[in-house]
Amino acid sequence: MFKSLKKKLFADPESAASLIRRLLKENFKSYRSQYAIAFLLMAVAAAAGAGSAAIMKDVINEIFIDRNQTMVYVISATVVTIFVIRGLATYGQQVVLSRIGNSIVAGLQERMYQKVTRLGVRYFDHTSFGDLATRFGHNTTSARQVMDMIILAAGRDLMSVIGLVSVMVYQNPLLSLISMTIMPPAVFVVSKLVKRVRKIAKSQFVSQTKILSIVKETAIGIRVVKSFRYEPEMAGSMSTAVREVEQQSNKIAKLTARTSPLMETLGGIAIAMIILYGGYSVISLGQDPGAFFAFITALLLAYDPIKRLARLQVNLNSALVGVRLMYELLDMDEAKGGEAGLKELEVSKGEVKLDNVVFQYGETPALDGLSMTAQAGKVTALVGSSGAGKSTVFAMIERFYEPQSGAIFIDGQPICEASVESLRSSIAIVTQDTFLFDRSVRENIAIGRPDASEDEIIEAAKNANAHAFIEGLDNGYDTMVGEGGGRLSGGQRQRIAIARAMLSNAPILLLDEATSALDAESESKVQSALARLMEDRTTIVIAHRLSTVRNADVIHVLDAGKLLESGNHNELYKMDGFYRRLCELQFTEGSD
Numbered sequence: 012m013f014k015s016l017k018k019k020l021f022a023d024p025e026s027a028a029s030l031i032r033r034l035l036k037e038n039f040k041s042y043r044s045q046y047a048i049a050f051l052l053m054a055v056a057a058a059a060g061a062g063s064a065a066i067m068k069d070v071i072n073e074i075f076i077d078r079n080q081t082m083v084y085v086i087s088a089t090v091v092t093i094f095v096i097r098g099l100a101t102y103g104q105q106v107v108l109s110r111i112g113n114s115i116v117a118g119l120q121e122r123m124y125q126k127v128t129r130l131g132v133r134y135f136d137h138t139s140f141g142d143l144a145t146r147f148g149h150n151t152t153s154a155r156q157v158m159d160m161i162i163l164a165a166g167r168d169l170m171s172v173i174g175l176v177s178v179m180v181y182q183n184p185l186l187s188l189i190s191m192t193i194m195p196p197a198v199f200v201v202s203k204l205v206k207r208v209r210k211i212a213k214s215q216f217v218s219q220t221k222i223l224s225i226v227k228e229t230a231i232g233i234r235v236v237k238s239f240r241y242e243p244e245m246a247g248s249m250s251t252a253v254r255e256v257e258q259q260s261n262k263i264a265k266l267t268a269r270t271s272p273l274m275e276t277l278g279g280i281a282i283a284m285i286i287l288y289g290g291y292s293v294i295s296l297g298q299d300p301g302a303f304f305a306f307i308t309a310l311l312l313a314y315d316p317i318k319r320l321a322r323l324q325v326n327l328n329s330a331l332v333g334v335r336l337m338y339e340l341l342d343m344d345e346a347k348g349g350e351a352g353l354k355e356l357e358v359s360k361g362e363v364k365l366d367n368v369v370f371q372y373g374e375t376p377a378l379d380g381l382s383m384t385a386q387a388g389k390v391t392a393l394v395g396s397s398g399a400g401k402s403t404v405f406a407m408i409e410r411f412y413e414p415q416s417g418a419i420f421i422d423g424q425p426i427c428e429a430s431v432e433s434l435r436s437s438i439a440i441v442t443q444d445t446f447l448f449d450r451s452v453r454e455n456i457a458i459g460r461p462d463a464s465e466d467e468i469i470e471a472a473k474n475a476n477a478h479a480f481i482e483g484l485d486n487g488y489d490t491m492v493g494e495g496g497g498r499l500s501g502g503q504r505q506r507i508a509i510a511r512a513m514l515s516n517a518p519i520l521l522l523d524e525a526t527s528a529l530d531a532e533s534e535s536k537v538q539s540a541l542a543r544l545m546e547d548r549t550t551i552v553i554a555h556r557l558s559t560v561r562n563a564d565v566i567h568v569l570d571a572g573k574l575l576e577s578g579n580h581n582e583l584y585k586m587d588g589f590y591r592r593l594c595e596l597q598f599t600e601g602s603d
């Protein structure tokens with residue numbers, strides 16, 4: 012029977028029992044000795060609690076009935092000792108548990124972050140910043156709360172109740188039985204509350220996620236928000252989200268608190284019954300009043316831990332919602348390709364070839380049987396209207412996504428058989444909106460090759476026409492660039508990205524040309540830096556400038572994920588087809 016119950020409890024990995032079991036399994040072992048100390052201290056505190064109830068018998072019998080003067084001192088001293096012991100044990104237990112809890116949160120956050128960095132790009136297409144931030148902050152804390160609740164329930168509360176009930180049963184078994192009659196109705200009502208709490212806690216997560224996303228959008232897009240006077244709309248969405256969380260929190264608080272009036276009423280009834288029967292047995296049957304007092308004291312002391320145990324299920328379920336979401340992330344399938352044992356990609360010339368590649372993000376194909384080659388050491392330009400699939404080609408080469416069919420080869424080796432590490436280290440990327448981390452200029456360049464020396468970094472910066480302006484910054488290479496590189500101009504950011512690519516010295520360069528115009532001086536510096544970067548590399552460029560397509564060795568014209576035309580500028584222009592129309596409409600004059 013126990014086996015089938017166990018099977019039923021743990022069958023669903025999302026069930027409360029399975030989650031708790033997993034949490035305990037993952038965390039209990041690493042902190043075994045600390046938990047043992049905490050338990051020991053809780054046992055001492057529980058024993059002290061039971062002792063303080065048991066001593067009531069002597070207080071009544073020795074002091075009030077026998078009027079023994081010496082016992083007044085002995086008992087008083089014992090009481091002080093018992094309470095001091097209880098205080099110290101509780102202190103120790105709290106410190107130990109908090110340390111374990113903080114360490115659990117830190118460990119989980121590390122695990123989650125590592126997991127997030129291993130997830131595929133596809134995951135981020137569907138995940139908001141708010142969702143991630145909530146899982147990181149709130150949900151790891153939920154895991155800690157669940158661990159604390161269980162340990163405290165099993166240790167402090169259960170042990171106290173066992174100690175106190177032992178005193179009760181020892182003093183008066185019949186009265187103990189009477190006081191147990193409140194249990195069944197309490198259990199029934201509590202289990203009904205649990206279900207409702209679980210539902211509300213889940214929708215609360217959704218609203219919390221929304222709040223964080225709005226805050227992030229405001230921080231990043233503050234200029235757009237202000238220019239378009241979009242503040243009232245943002246404030247409106249924020250109000251809706253925060254009010255939702257407020258209401259949900261109120262509901263949870265109300266449901267959780269609902270256990271109190273219930274338990275108080277039932278407790279009051281039980282105590283009244285005990286007094287009725289106990290009073291009758293002392294007065295009419297001449298029983299020992301000390302034993303009765305010890306009993307009542309134990310009952311009153313047991314009352315609080317019992318109340319907490321009754322509420323445990325409700326609290327556990329609301330915290331388990333967070334734990335469930337945390338495991339959902341930790342259990343997510345990782346992007347393919349990170350596996351060890353895959354071949355190292357050996358790039359000599361750097362020819363990139365797409366063979367009949369089909370890929371779709373959602374319903375419609377972004378690449379629809381695309382075959383194209385970027386010759387080694389040459390410049391290949393990709394052109395096409397917006398949405399034609401140019402950026403998707405880059406994402407495929409970097410293996411951010413896997414094609415549904417077809418294959419991509421670098422120097423004849425299928426990239427799906429190569430390790431992602433070796434693939435990405437042979438590719439440098441410069442995009443139109445350069446992403447800089449909120450770190451120093453030096454660190455931002457060194458991302459290209461973390462083990463580069465100071466001289467190599469400066470060399471790369473010089474080749475990228477960035478050295479002079481970096482020297483002119485307040486702290487030179489140590490200047491912090493601000494979030495997203497906000498303290499630098501567009502042209503400066505691009506040159507840092509170029510320096511980064513220079514430093515990495517990868518044989519293949521993926522370049523997404525900037526569409527926005529820079530001032531003439533910045534523009535010519537960026538262009539000459541780019542020209543230097545492209546030397547001796549296989550370059551694939553998403554072209555937005557006439558000068559780029561004119562200089563490209565081969566131009567591939569894409570449309571709706573297919574290759575439409577190929578050739579150099581003059582050939583394609585003469586064909587008087589799609590390319591010519593694109594040229595007339597789309598390209599801006601380059602500065603050279």
Ligand code: ADP
Binds near residue numbers: 372399401402403404
């Ligand atoms: P281009 O770079 O030529 O403008 P893209 O490669 O960005 O074109 O896009 C090709 C198609 O794929 C478009 O229809 C676009 O809407 C779609 N697409 C691009 N990125 C995503 C994404 N992350 N999720 C879903 N659809 C996408």
